[in-house]
Amino acid sequence: MKLKPLGDRVVIKQLEAEEKTKSGIVLPNQAKEKPQEAEVVAVGPGGVVDGKEVKMEVKVGDRVIYSKYAGTEVKIDDEEYIVLRQSDILAIVEQ
Amino acid sequence: MKLKPLGDRVVIKQLEAEEKTKSGIVLPNQAKEKPQEAEVVAVGPGGVVDGKEVKMEVKVGDRVIYSKYAGTEVKIDDEEYIVLRQSDILAIVEQ
Amino acid sequence: MKLKPLGDRVVIKQLEAEEKTKSGIVLPNQAKEKPQEAEVVAVGPGGVVDGKEVKMEVKVGDRVIYSKYAGTEVKIDDEEYIVLRQSDILAIVEQ
Amino acid sequence: MKLKPLGDRVVIKQLEAEEKTKSGIVLPNQAKEKPQEAEVVAVGPGGVVDGKEVKMEVKVGDRVIYSKYAGTEVKIDDEEYIVLRQSDILAIVEQ
Amino acid sequence: MKLKPLGDRVVIKQLEAEEKTKSGIVLPNQAKEKPQEAEVVAVGPGGVVDGKEVKMEVKVGDRVIYSKYAGTEVKIDDEEYIVLRQSDILAIVEQ
Amino acid sequence: MKLKPLGDRVVIKQLEAEEKTKSGIVLPNQAKEKPQEAEVVAVGPGGVVDGKEVKMEVKVGDRVIYSKYAGTEVKIDDEEYIVLRQSDILAIVEQ
Amino acid sequence: MKLKPLGDRVVIKQLEAEEKTKSGIVLPNQAKEKPQEAEVVAVGPGGVVDGKEVKMEVKVGDRVIYSKYAGTEVKIDDEEYIVLRQSDILAIVEQ
Numbered sequence: 268m269k270l271k272p273l274g275d276r277v278v279i280k281q282l283e284a285e286e287k288t289k290s291g292i293v294l295p296n297q298a299k300e301k302p303q304e305a306e307v308v309a310v311g312p313g314g315v316v317d318g319k320e321v322k323m324e325v326k327v328g329d330r331v332i333y334s335k336y337a338g339t340e341v342k343i344d345d346e347e348y349i350v351l352r353q354s355d356i357l358a359i360v361e362q
Numbered sequence: 363m364k365l366k367p368l369g370d371r372v373v374i375k376q377l378e379a380e381e382k383t384k385s386g387i388v389l390p391n392q393a394k395e396k397p398q399e400a401e402v403v404a405v406g407p408g409g410v411v412d413g414k415e416v417k418m419e420v421k422v423g424d425r426v427i428y429s430k431y432a433g434t435e436v437k438i439d440d441e442e443y444i445v446l447r448q449s450d451i452l453a454i455v456e457q
Numbered sequence: 458m459k460l461k462p463l464g465d466r467v468v469i470k471q472l473e474a475e476e477k478t479k480s481g482i483v484l485p486n487q488a489k490e491k492p493q494e495a496e497v498v499a500v501g502p503g504g505v506v507d508g509k510e511v512k513m514e515v516k517v518g519d520r521v522i523y524s525k526y527a528g529t530e531v532k533i534d535d536e537e538y539i540v541l542r543q544s545d546i547l548a549i550v551e552q
Numbered sequence: 553m554k555l556k557p558l559g560d561r562v563v564i565k566q567l568e569a570e571e572k573t574k575s576g577i578v579l580p581n582q583a584k585e586k587p588q589e590a591e592v593v594a595v596g597p598g599g600v601v602d603g604k605e606v607k608m609e610v611k612v613g614d615r616v617i618y619s620k621y622a623g624t625e626v627k628i629d630d631e632e633y634i635v636l637r638q639s640d641i642l643a644i645v646e647q
Numbered sequence: 648m649k650l651k652p653l654g655d656r657v658v659i660k661q662l663e664a665e666e667k668t669k670s671g672i673v674l675p676n677q678a679k680e681k682p683q684e685a686e687v688v689a690v691g692p693g694g695v696v697d698g699k700e701v702k703m704e705v706k707v708g709d710r711v712i713y714s715k716y717a718g719t720e721v722k723i724d725d726e727e728y729i730v731l732r733q734s735d736i737l738a739i740v741e742q
Numbered sequence: 743m744k745l746k747p748l749g750d751r752v753v754i755k756q757l758e759a760e761e762k763t764k765s766g767i768v769l770p771n772q773a774k775e776k777p778q779e780a781e782v783v784a785v786g787p788g789g790v791v792d793g794k795e796v797k798m799e800v801k802v803g804d805r806v807i808y809s810k811y812a813g814t815e816v817k818i819d820d821e822e823y824i825v826l827r828q829s830d831i832l833a834i835v836e837q
Numbered sequence: 838m839k840l841k842p843l844g845d846r847v848v849i850k851q852l853e854a855e856e857k858t859k860s861g862i863v864l865p866n867q868a869k870e871k872p873q874e875a876e877v878v879a880v881g882p883g884g885v886v887d888g889k890e891v892k893m894e895v896k897v898g899d900r901v902i903y904s905k906y907a908g909t910e911v912k913i914d915d916e917e918y919i920v921l922r923q924s925d926i927l928a929i930v931e932q
Contacts, residue, residue, distance in 0.1 A: 270454075272453040274449070303909070318888070322885070339452060341398060350427065354887070358846060361840070367548040369514075413510070438522075438550070462643040463643060499643070505607070533617075554740075555739070556741050558737065603699030626683060626737070650835060651835075653832065689833070695795065695797070721832070744931045745928040748926055748929065814904055825928055
């Protein structure tokens with residue numbers, strides 16, 4: 268089962284301590300204190316959203332910082348995700 | 363009796379545990395804990411909504427995740443539905 | 458005496474149990490529990506409303522579902538009506 | 553003394569029971585229970601209001617239904633009026 | 648000392664009972680009960696305000712009705728004035 | 743050290759009683775009761791602000807009346823200033 | 838690890854007393870009382886943000902004054918930063 272976000276929406280998964288990202292990087296312990304850091308797991312197509320052209324700038328696998336309280340939590344197959352608009356993503360964390 | 367939504371509105375029906383979708387898939391038990399998952403039962407024509415062109419991206423039969431508290435509950439022929447705008451649909455669940 | 462709504466406004470009349478619609482259909486009892494179902498009794502001309510072109514999509518005689526708390530109740534010749542914007546009408550109920 | 557409304561504003565006067573309209577019609581008693589019915593006494597020129605073209609659709613002498621709590625009450629020469637925007641007028645009452 | 652309002656702002660001075668207007672008219676006593684009536688003492692240039700073209704329609708000396716609570720009270724040389732946007736002026740009182 | 747405001751922002755300094763303006767005018771005592779009067783000390787470049795072209799109409803040295811509670815107080819080198827948008831400036835006080 | 842802000846976002850770091858800026862300037866003690874002064878550490882690309890073209894006017898190394906409570910605090914590698922929109926930056930402090 269897979270989520271296909273609509274419009275400018277992005278599905279992210281919060282990073283947990285010691286979890287491996289897809290690229291195999293082991294995240295350090297202090298990740299436990301960074302609840303706004305997450306990995307992008309699905310990206311909407313963008314296009315015209317609320318009458319305005321939106322170009323998607325994040326891609327699956329990106330680690331991102333996002334606005335606290337933004338988006339909606341969903342649970343799929345016992346995994347928890349957050350669905351938010353790209354505009355609620357503040358920055359990409361480069362490694 | 364049938365609902366014909368106006369503009370960018372969509373009629374959805376919440377999925378219940380063990381319920382069959384139109385494609386015959388039996389939903390697992392944990393569906394009871396996913397109150398934001400629903401099946402699309404009617405889709406408005408889209409077009410110019412509030413001065414902005416809206417293209418409908420969901421279709422009847424799609425399983426979708428939607429914003430909690432979005433939309434209006436209506437009861438037709440003893441069945442409960444939710445009528446919401448397409449922009450309140452977060453993602454399509456692909457199977 | 459007749460109401461002529463301005464702009465994108467629509468005048469509706471709530472359906473009551475056992476009441477006949479213009480087409481002669483007797484509504485079943487559970488209509489008492491459907492306070493958001495109504496019949497359209499007058500439709501504004503549409504046109505430019507708040508700087509945006511609005512095309513009217515409902516017509517007199519349509520049975521519609523509308524947003525709870527939307528619109529303004531008015532009493533004309535001892536009959537109660539609701540005047541609301543077309544955008545507060547969620548769907549047309551087809552019979 | 554006369555009020556000349558600016559932009560899309562309209563000056564109305566609430567109808568009272570037994571009061572004669574300009575056309576000589578005596579309003580019935582139940583008018584006391586219709587606080588949202590009024591007669592138009594002055595109409596602004598319309599034109600560009602808040603960056604949007606507004607065409608005036610009501611005229612002096614029209615009986616109208618208006619949004620409760622809309623507009624501002626003013627007292628001129630011991631007479632009370634309400635000044636509101638045309639968009640707060642819901643419908644014209646045709647006789 | 649003189650106030651030169653910016654954009655679509657207008658400086659008005661509340662009329663007091665028995666005060667003479669510039670045209671020499673003595674206002675009757677009930678003016679004490681009309682706190683929303685004022686005389687225009689300075690008018691901004693209009694032009695593009697908040698991205699929209701605004702044309703000034705009031706002029707110095709006009710008597711106007713304005714929205715209660717609109718604008719900001721200022722005291723210049725021991726005289727009290729109100730600075731508000733032209734859109735908070737409801738109507739011009741013609742004499 | 744100098745403040746260079748961004749966009750349509752303006753830096754002002756509240757006038758105090760008996761303080762000299764740049765042109766040497768000694769302000770009278772009642773200035774203590776005029777907390778909304780200030781002198782412009784820096785002006786942003788204007789240009790496109792929030793998608794709208796803004797032309798700056800105040801200049802350094804202007805005495806202005808501004809909206810109470812508008813803007814942000816900042817302290818630079820032990821001097822207190824207010825940074826606000828030009829649209830929060832109501833009028834220029836001409837001398 | 839590095840933050841790459843999206844759109845018109847800017848990453849800033851609050852200045853602390855006696856801290857050296859990149860240009861080697863030692864900030865004086867009263868900086869402790871200036872919680873709204875910060876140094877820019879990363880700048881987004883600008884471009885079309887919420888349907889409006891935004892040109893970035895701050896650059897890495899700029900000292901800026903910003904709106905209290907604006908933005909989101911994030912902690913990366915034990916350092917605290919604030920991510921905000923350029924429009925929440927009030928002024929550049931020139932030295």
